[in-house]
Amino acid sequence: MERPRLRSKAKAVESPNTDFESLLAPRTAGVPLSLSDQAYKALEELLVTAKLAPGSIWSEPALSTLTGFGRSPIREALQRLTSDHLVVPLRRHGFRITEVQVEEQLLVLEARRELERLVSVFATRRASASEREIHFEVAKRLRRAGHDHDTLLYLRLHFALKRFTAASARNPFIASALSPLHALSRRFFFVHRDRFGDLTEVARLHADLAESIGRGDEDSAAACCDAMTGYAVEFTRRIVLE
Structure with a gap:
């Protein structure tokens, strides 16, 4: 059934006073995101x-009302989210x-372990000087979000950085394979964050x-x-045992 209590527009989930998205903008900086x-x-x-x-069920019109986007962008987004195994x-x-x-x-993490290592090593090898500096800057912000126990900011930083690192690796095929795994992992972490x-x-x-x-x-990136x-596997196994 639909959940009418969620009536906020998309702008309600935007993070105030954060500029990491501009920092981690793709190379086509200046080109606005499509509505989709x-x-x-x-x-x-x-x-x-x-x-x-x-487990909840939503219609396109309900999601359009919820987010403030038209039916066509919502339909296109849902097609991508279906591929991500989220809907x-x-x-x-x-x-x-x-x-x-x-x-x-656990299966997601099994796949991530290998793909993540490849992306990390390739990014270490192929990133430009400016991309390396951005990795340093976001590392500082991640530490701050962890210290402040700001889960949502951490997830946003994590999501943006993973996409940026994948772009720095210069292999779009690995990046496409990792994208849905990252989304599933972030949701799992958020649901079980307590x-x-x-x-x-x-x-x-x-x-x-x-x-x-x-x-x-490269050696340090692979080890990290x-x-x-x-760490994620051990946490997930603890939940299985519970």
């Missing part, structure tokens, strides 16, 4: 933060938000990886990537 991209970004955050509750189309009944599955998350433990430690692991890429240290994925 804006709708995707708004819906993806609502899904990742579980404001669109797992499932229902014949004549809209879309169902996929459930958060612990067992599925049981995760130490956000400061999680942010530190990601900041360490960003700094390794900034230094151009494995440590980051290992």
